[in-house]
Amino acid sequence: MPELVTLALEVGFSHAAPLNAAALRALPEVRDMCASGRCQRYDRSWSCPPACGTLAETEAAMRRYTGGVLVQTTAQLADDFDVETMERAQKLHKEHFFTLARQARLLYPDCLPLTAGSCTICRTCTYPDKPCRFPQKMLSSMEAYGLLVSEVCQNSGLPYYYGPGTLTYSACILTKEG
Numbered sequence: 001m002p003e004l005v006t007l008a009l010e011v012g013f014s015h016a017a018p019l020n021a022a023a024l025r026a027l028p029e030v031r032d033m034c035a036s037g038r039c040q041r042y043d044r045s046w047s048c049p050p051a052c053g054t055l056a057e058t059e060a061a062m063r064r065y066t067g068g069v070l071v072q073t074t075a076q077l078a079d080d081f082d083v084e085t086m087e088r089a090q091k092l093h094k095e096h097f098f099t100l101a102r103q104a105r106l107l108y109p110d111c112l113p114l115t116a117g118s119c120t121i122c123r124t125c126t127y128p129d130k131p132c133r134f135p136q137k138m139l140s141s142m143e144a145y146g147l148l149v150s151e152v153c154q155n156s157g158l159p160y161y162y163g164p165g166t167l168t169y170s171a172c173i174l175t176k177e178g
């Protein structure tokens, strides 16, 4: 998927590579991590489990795709407590991915973007009282779909870890081309 790789690098991601869609697996242990409440978003957003679908449903949704792009934002931290850089990198990653997902949806209307972290399009998610405000823009995470990010990176030829003092956020877009 060279077109999306080029777009991703133009948008500002540190790294981008064609996604090995055939190797994607929805893993129960990743879903268990969501359910453990580690990120506090389980059962609090339409984009997260259980609302985003059962593991069988997310696996089936991913099986419809044959290609795509994996993107990363890598930050260099001053030390282990450099929270400012961590937060800035996360914000940048989300902004860049929102831009890339919008462009990808124009090029490939039935693509499936999977971001890092819960959907943050609205200040407060309508879940569970009202329907999602923007179902066409909503972004689920790789983890919500059961993906182990380190495995996806390895299978797509990008490192998950770029060495001491670095922090990397990943996201991907699945397409039926490639």
Ligand code: SF4
Pocket (backbone or CB within 6 Å): 045, 046, 047, 119, 120, 121, 122, 123, 124, 125, 126, 127, 131, 132, 133, 134, 135, 137, 138, 139
């Ligand atoms: S678009 Fe808004 S309502 Fe829909 S999942 Fe995202 S935050 Fe929630």
